[in-house]
Amino acid sequence: MEYYVVSLLNGTIYGLLLFMVSAGLTLIFGMMGVLNFAHASFYMVGAYLAYTLQKLLGFWPALVLSTLLVGVIGALVERYFLRRVHKFGHAHELLLTFGISFIIAELIKLIYGNFPVDYRIPKSLDFSAFTIFGASYPAYRLLMGSIALAMFALIYLLLTRTRVGIVVRSAIYKPKMAEALGHNVPMVFMGVFSAGAALAGLAGAVAGAFYTTNPNMALELGIMVFVVVVVGGLGSLEGAMLASLLIGLITSYSVGIDRSLADLCALFGARAWAEGVGGLMTLKISSLAATIPFAFMLIILLVRPSGLLGEKE
Amino acid sequence: MxxxxxxxxxxxxxxxxxxxxxxxxxxxxxxxxxxxxxxxxxxxxxxxxxxxxxxxxxxxxxxxxxxxxxxxxxxxxxxxxxxxxxxxxxxxxxxxxxxxxxxxxxxxxxxxxxxxxxxxxxxxxxxxxxxxxxxxxxxxxxxxxxxxxxxxxxxxxxxxxxxxxxxxxxxxxxxxxxxxxxxxxxxxxxxxxxxxxxxxxxxxxxxxxxxxxxxxxxxxxxxxxxxxxxxxxxxxxxxxxxxxxxxxxxxxxxxxxxxxxxxxxxxxxxxxxxxxxxxxxxxxxxxxxxxxxxxxxxGLSGLRQLWLGVRRSLSVSVLVPIVAFSCVAGLMLIGGVIFSVEILQRIFSQDYQSLLVTAGSAAWPSVSLFGCDWPPGSLLTWIVPLVLVIGGSILVKVVKKKFHTLNEATATPDTEIPLPCAAEDLPDINKLHHVERDSA
Amino acid sequence: MNAPVLSLRNVHKSFDKAHIIRGVDLDLLPGERHAVIGPNGAGKSTLFHLISGQFAPSKGEILFDGHPIQGQTPQKINHLGLARSFQITNIFPRLTVFENLRIAVMQREGLQYTLWKIINRVRPVQEKTESLLERVRLEARRDTPAGELSYSEQRSLEIGMTLASDPKVILLDEPMAGMSKEETHYTISLIRELTKGCSLMIVEHDMDVVFSISDRISVLVYGEVIATGTPDVIRNDCRVREAYLGEEVCACA
CATH class of the missing domain: 1.10.3470 (ABC transporter involved in vitamin B12 uptake, BtuC)
Structure with a gap:
């Protein structure tokens, strides 16, 4: 029971974190048609900036400032890099962001070294929120979850209830038309790109303290975000939400399963055969935790190639 | 061929x-x-x-x-x-x-x-x-x-x-x-x-x-x-x-x-x-x-086509100074980038950072690069790459302008110089993606 | 009368709630040139998409040579001998004109998975491509990338690609859209010449074209065929005039 509840909580919070990054990615794709490969790099930059700034300013100001700074970086990338190659087509833009993500990773390695940095939860937040089945549950996890939720509420309200939101949504839906109606679409693009980057940066600043902050974090999370997007259907916020939570839960549950495929075969009386085969058959699910989301993605591709909530092809 | x-x-x-x-x-x-x-x-x-x-x-x-x-x-x-x-x-x-x-x-x-x-x-x-x-x-x-x-x-x-x-x-x-x-x-x-x-x-x-x-x-x-x-x-x-x-x-x-x-x-x-x-x-x-x-x-293999395109309308004697200046500009930019990266790399390296800790509040020690010592506190250390990058960029702009005026002077509408244009040259992945979607 | 080569029986198509095609019955006779006309949004392009396999009909039957083909994949329907062109030019823009046609020709020659032949040495393909190039009058543009052709040349190429597989039935979706008067004349003569011997179904807005080219005309309004007949019959059909031309000229209830 304890395992189920704790895994549920952990999985949901990890899922929310994934959503914070994949939401920006999917919004930017929906609007500009650009798959921003560097999106997860903004997550990493957020973590490293917060790590540096919290030593000087304290945790909360660092969180705010690093989010804003990543937003500025995002705006600069859009304005001075992406916009210049826009005329060459979307493939080119994807490749450019791919190159930028590579440069960011190498710069981080150059400045901070190719190893994890000591970015930790501040003492004031390092306490247990409640005790569940005799185990204490860290308050910081709840904080991460609530920041993510607060962000969505804000974005949702912004998109649905404000004038800016209406312009943004129309620019996402029909950029040419919005431009013809006199809206500054390039400006909207830059704004959304920057907001998406800031969101990823915030996720990084918050999560970096809890998980590890290292030069590989962008790639690791980035691939997971791509899995989310393929599973959920690119361009669909609801799909991204659903897939993020699913992946989060699957990851968190599979960590605790000490069974293997051989155990499954035992149900059909084929354990001896399975153990004889060895390899994949005898591996415990828990040690495959990193692999399972990919397997899940392949299954989705088989069953519903367009993703859970994606448009049908 | x-x-x-x-x-x-x-x-x-x-x-x-x-x-x-x-x-x-x-x-x-x-x-x-x-x-x-x-x-x-x-x-x-x-x-x-x-x-x-x-x-x-x-x-x-x-x-x-x-x-x-x-x-x-x-x-x-x-x-x-x-x-x-x-x-x-x-x-x-x-x-x-x-x-x-x-x-x-x-x-x-x-x-x-x-x-x-x-x-x-x-x-x-x-x-x-x-x-x-x-x-x-x-x-x-x-x-x-x-x-x-x-x-x-x-x-x-x-x-x-x-x-x-x-x-x-x-x-x-x-x-x-x-x-x-x-x-x-x-x-x-x-x-x-x-x-x-x-x-x-x-x-x-x-x-x-x-x-x-x-x-x-x-x-x-x-x-x-x-x-x-x-x-x-x-x-x-x-x-x-x-x-x-x-x-x-x-x-x-x-x-x-x-x-x-x-x-x-x-x-x-x-x-x-x-x-x-x-x-x-x-x-x-x-x-x-x-x-x-x-x-x-x-890419680099596109340079040949660029050169052929340019050669069609401009004579070599005109092109030589342009190419020479472009090379100088390129070298300056490359130099500036390499200088900045290398000096940052040395400053952020672990050895240097631990040196800083032992040195305490004293001035930052110099880093050696290209056989010289560069004190990070000195203005000169940062002026060198700055001058190289800015100088290079200005030179690029000048060459570009010169090139364009030359082009306009010689090119009739029919012999416009075809620059290697990626719009047609590259696989437009996303276009295909949309076509796929249309075929639903 | 000959048995129809293509025949639609009570075909319906809905997208979510929008009922676009509402029970169409249509016959294409062997060797005839049949035009489908109708106001914007009547469902003409959707009808073509249904026949050519881009969409599956929600209900009804599409018979090709007496065999049902509804819901099949485009490539399957193409193999049976039905080829189509597109309203929006749909070619391989960075390949040469010759290459575009050759790719269309190769399919019929069964070279889809051939890895052991050098294409330039496959005589039948080369010859067929050359003759097709000649028939669509694009010899002079042989080695030009298709994307650099003029609009009407691209349309000619498109028709050439459609013809490459020696189809029994050809669907042309607004082949004259966006053309000047001369280009239209040129293309009409091209289509007349090229489609000899096969059945043609054509969607077109230009009424001069429609009445000069077609043996029979069907009028599609709001997803239903309200009339089918020879150009003269259609010209004088009052329902057509009422629905299509917006005239209330006759009092035939």
Whole structure:
């Protein structure tokens, strides 16, 4: 029971974190048609900036400032890099962001070294929120979850209830038309790109303290975000939400399963055969935790190639 | 086109006599270059010709490598294949894994395809260390080349020749492939899958076929790598290799058959040449890639076309100063970037940072670079790169302006200078994606 | 009368709630040139998409040579001998004109998976492509990338690609859209010449074209065929005039 509840909580919070990054990615794709490969790099930059700034300013100001700074970086990338190659087509833009993500990773390695940095939860937040089945549950996890939720509420309200939101949504839906109606679409693009980057940066600043902050974090999370997007259907916020939570839960549950495929075969009386085969058959699910989301993605591709909530092809 | 043939013949002869004039370690570097060349060309079959941008091509390189290490034997156990035939094992592994991976990833096109290939490679990367029998866990597997056909395969020269023969043969096959019906259809896949479907072609099957061929040659490249190293480790599945092949191919230019080969050869060579001088080679490679993407979309091999285009309307005497100034501007920019990166690298290095801690509040000690000492506190240290970058940029602007005025002066509307324009030159992945969506 | 080569029986198509095609019955006779006309949004392009396999009909039957083909894949339907062109030019823009046509020709020659032949040495393909190039009058543009052709040349190429598989039935979706008067004349003569011997179904807005080219005309309004007949019959059909031309000229209830 304890395992189920704790895994549920952990999985949901990890899922929310994934959503914070994949939401920006999917919004930017929906609007500009650009798959921003560097999106997860903004997550990493957020973590490293917060790590540096919290030593000087304290945790909360660092969180705010690093989010804003990543937003500025995002705006600069859009304005001075992406916009210049826009005329060459979307493939080119994807490749450019791919190159930028590579440069960011190498710069981080150059400045901070190719190893994890000591970015930790501040003492004031390092306490247990409640005790569940005799185990204490860290308050910081709840904080991460609530920041993510607060962000969505804000974005949702912004998109649905404000004038800016209406312009943004129309620019996402029909950029040419919005431009013809006199809206500054390039400006909207830059704004959304920057907001998406800031969101990823915030996720990084918050999560970096809890998980590890290292030069590989962008790639690791980035691939997971791509899995989310393929599973959920690119361009669909609801799909991204659903897939993020699913992946989060699957990851968190599979960590605790000490069974293997051989155990499954035992149900059909084929354990001896399975153990004889060895390899994949005898591996415990828990040690495959990193692999399972990919397997899940392949299954989705088989069953519903367009993703859970994606448009049908 | 005749002189291209001569160039290729000369290159092959040069490659043939190379071991006679080079040291052992350079011969080894040349072997690495050849492997990178083959890998890049295999990648480009899928990306440049088929319009399917794979971000996980290391997977097929890797399975080729592991198949070979299993087929090689380790001294105590005899190998399955004689050493010169080992790449066949890599090719088979590439085909088999390519069928599976290709079937899945080509179900989607455009950016989805790229993401799926990335995820599939990561799947292998995360699975491999757990499968001890097949991938040898974290430690990897080592083997030993056995003598065959009267050759010992004990020297780097022999391995070089073995690699050379396989790479040249593979490139020849890849080139002939472009002349076959499937080779022509590969280009059509890049251009317009929707239309292809209404012409009666099975697009998914064609895509898988192209994917498998590309994976096969990637497998051969992986195989050659193992023959060279006599060991394979799951690190080969790391995204690094997949990234580098994308960078190399686009730096070389994906629109020309040998463009990626050019990029891979140059980049591998430089990587080897500067490995003792800098720790930031990858960063430079990334910067070069972004630079190419922004200002030279058809890559280094596009320079030739640019030059031909310019030559058509402007005389050499006019061009010489322009080219000379461009070179100066380029060198200044390169100098400025290298200077800044290197000095930052030294300041942020662990040695220096611990030095700072021991030095306490005293002024920051100098760092040595290019044989001089540069105190980080001094203005001069930062003015040098600044002057180089700003000066370079101004020069670029001046040259550009001069070039444009010259163009306008000489060009009648009919002889406008065709700049290499990527809008038509590159596979527009997303356009295809939208077409796919329309065909719902 | 000959048995129809293509025949639609009570075909329906809905997208979510929008009922676009509401029970169409239509016959295409062997060798005839049959035009489908109708106001914007009547469902003409959707009808073509249904026949050519881009969409599956929600209900009803489409018979080709007496065999049902509804819901089949485009490539399958193409193999049976039905080829179509597109309203929006749909070619391989970076390949040469010759290459575009050759790719279309190769399919019929069964070279889809051939890896062991050099294409330039496959005589039948080369000859067929050359003759097709001549028939669509694009010899002079042989080695030009298709994307650099003029609009009407691209349309000619498109028709050439459609013809490459020697189809029994050809569907042309607004082949004259966006053309000047001369280009239209040129293309009409091209279509007349090229489609001899096969059945043609054509969607077109230009009434001069429609009445000069077609043997029979069907009028599609709001997803229903309100009339089918020879140009003279259609010209004088009052329902057509009422629905299509917006005239209330006759009092035939």
């Amino acid at each position: 005749k002189y291209v043939r001569y160039l290729i013949a000369i290159a092959i002869i040069l490659l043939g006599v190379l071991p006679a004039v080079l040291s052992q370690s350079l011969v080894n570097a040349a072997t690495q270059m050849l492997i990178a060349v083959l890998f890049a060309c295999a990648f480009n079959l899928l990306c440049g010709q088929g319009g399917m941008l794979s971000f996980g091509h290391a997977a097929y390189f890797g399975v080729g490598a592991f198949a070979t290490i299993h087929a090689m034997g380790d001294g105590s156990v005899a190998g399955l294949l004689p050493t010169p035939m080992l790449p066949l094992a890599g090719a088979c592994a590439g085909i088999l894994v390519g069928i599976g991976a290709g079937w899945f990833s080509t179900k989607r096109s455009g950016v989805y395809f790229s993401m799926i290939t990335l995820a599939l490679a990561e799947l292998l990367h995360s699975l491999a260390p757990h499968l001890k029998g097949m991938f040898g866990g974290e430690a990897g597997i080592s083997g030993m080349r056995s003598p065959a056909w009267g050759l010992s395969f004990g020297t780097s020269t022999q391995i070089y020749y073995l690699t050379l023969v396989w790479v040249l043969a593979s490139l020849a096959v890849l080139f002939l492939f472009t002349r076959t019906p499937v080779g022509r259809l590969t280009l059509a896949l890049r251009e317009n899958t929707h239309r292809l479907r209404f012409l009666g072609y099975e697009v998914h099957r064609l895509r898988v076929l192209v994917f498998v061929i590309s994976a096969m040659f990637a497998g051969i490249a992986g195989s050659l790598q193992v023959i060279n190293n006599e060991s394979a480790n799951y690190v080969v599945f790391d995204s690094h290799l997949s990234t580098v092949v994308v960078l190399n191919s686009y730096i070389g230019g994906v629109n020309v058959f040998l463009g990626p080969a050019l990029g891979a050869a140059i980049m591998t060579f430089f990587g080897y040449a500067v490995s003792d001088l800098t720790r930031s080679w990858l960063l430079y490679q990334g910067i070069l890639f972004v630079f190419v993407m922004m200002f030279l979309p058809s």
